Amino acid sequence: METAPGLQEKYHLITRNLQEVLGEDKLMAILKERELKIYWGTATTGKPHVAYFVPMSKIADFLKAGCEVTILFADLHAYLDNMKAPWELLELRTRYYENVIKAMLESIGVPLEKLKFIRGTDYQLSREYTLDVYRLSSVVTQHDSKKAGAEVVKQVEHPLLSGLLYPGLQALDEEYLKVDAQFGGVDQRKIFTFAEKYLPSLGYAKRIHLMNPMVPGLTGSKMSSSEEDSKIDLLDRKEDVKKKLKKAFCEPGNVENNGVLSFIKHVLFPLKSEFVVLREEKWGGNKTYTAYEALEKDFAEQVVHPGDLKNSVEVALNKLLDPIREKFNTLELKQLSNAAYPNLSKAKPAEKGTKNSEPENVVPSRLDIRVGKVLSVEKHPDADSLYVEKIDVGEPEPRTVVSGLVQFVPKEQLQDRLVVLLCNLKPQKMRGVESQGMVLCASSVGEPRQVEPLDPPAGCCAGERVYVEGYEGGEPDDELKPKKKVFEKLQADFRVSEDCVAQWKQRNFLTKLGRVSCKSLKGGSIS
DSSP, X not given: OOOOOOHHHHHHHHXXXXXXXXXXXXXXXXXXXXXXXXXXXXXXXXXXXXXXXXXXXXXXXXXXXXXXXXXXXXXXXXXXXXXXXXXXXXXXXXXXXXXXXXXXXXXTTOOGGGEEEEEGGGTTTSHHHHHHHHHHHTTOOHHHHHHHTTTTSOOOSSOOHHHHHHHHHHHHHHHHTTOSEEEEEGXXXXXXXXXXXXXXXXXOOOOEEEEEOOOXXXXXXXOOTTOGGGOOBTTOOHHHHHXXXXXXXXXXXXXXXXXXXXXXXXXXXXXXXXXXXXOOGGGTOOEEESSHHHHHHHHHTTSSOHHHHHHHHHHHHHHHHHHHHHHTOSHHHHHHHHHHSOOOOOOOOOXXXXXXXXXOOOOGGGSOEEEEEEXXXXXXXTEEEEEEEEEEOSSSSOEEEEEOOTTTSOHHHHTTOXXXXXXXXXXXXXXXXXXXXXXXXXXXXXXXXXXXXXXXXXXXXXXXXXXXXXXXXXXXXSSOOGGGTHHHHHHTTEEEXXXXXXXXXXXXXXXXXXXXXXXXXXXXXXX
């Protein structure tokens, strides 16, 4: 039987490899009396990648130290953070996270029965929690909330109110999960200090905060779900792992921002307490390191070659990934993965015909589509078939838009109506009036032609983003270049479904409140 660790050993296991601890005295005081209660939360947004082994490894340390550990799947946070997880995909992504995080923990030998798993929506929609959100909002300033989320919440030009709520909810989680400490990356520091400042104002205790360093990705910067070359997906094939590691930044003798070395330090060493560099006999044969510092020293002095280091990490990493790949090699989990993260397939590269030809990635996220509110509608002074509308799209001034809807939609039906507006077409003059957008409408297939403006879900506000399901993460072009015909290529696959929902290649047009639709034109086109 393993002997229980002593006080100093517990403290060492809890704090090793951390960048910072806020509340060390309180930590020691609790450890003298009982086991520490701690939680780690993850917002269910992009696909988890191998960098998630860093917190998993630390969770293994906490359990070795006897801590009571809770893992929070922060589904509501994922939605609040600029809709990184749309409501329609939230349940699917949360289920994906639950399965993949548990598979990761099992692959590094963590007994799941020692952990408590919980979803944010299991308690964050309760009467008590909601009341505390209101109580907190009455004492927190906008400045403090925005500052707290600066490193974590997606920063945009026109931030949503939801992003300002995010830090407060994370602070309240500490109280509602009944923990002594919260664990996260050092990028969470401002949220942690926000919690320390504001929880006491509600009569709740200040918690301990444990922070991991931000581990460099394979390119030398932060490993990110949005940077394909920076990350290795947990379900990547072995050949993909090899290819990505081959491209990884690992300059001879350079130990700064070296993602390969960082992965060894923060994942592989804590798990095994050793690391084996595999190499041919003519280069000295295999060498086992029992201290990370010795490996880093040998790499800095170029005793260890980057190629050997990468090959050794590849072997060790695939051993961690194999049980995860095996678990997800079932029809049920394959379907879950595909449904939670629809395939964002890239367009084929442009044909090589000119010297400067470049791949053209024609995807719906390049379109800046927003909810607009029609403030005024007038007949075009020089064209009987055209309206000139003033439309609010959440900007300081309304946009002027010219639409050929006179024959199809009475003026009074457009006035004060919510519409769907394409905002990044190049402005062009239509019979002398410059149009700064296009109202998207459904059109019937047969004769007589019928046209209906698309309808955003009830309750939407002017300026809210409209996106295609599965493409919510991309940034739209500032302005679509007419010669590239990006809109025209995408618009060819715009259709109205049999239940009157606007779609691109059978993927729904969505806002954060639901699906974009039309009144009655089933099977129609959209332009």
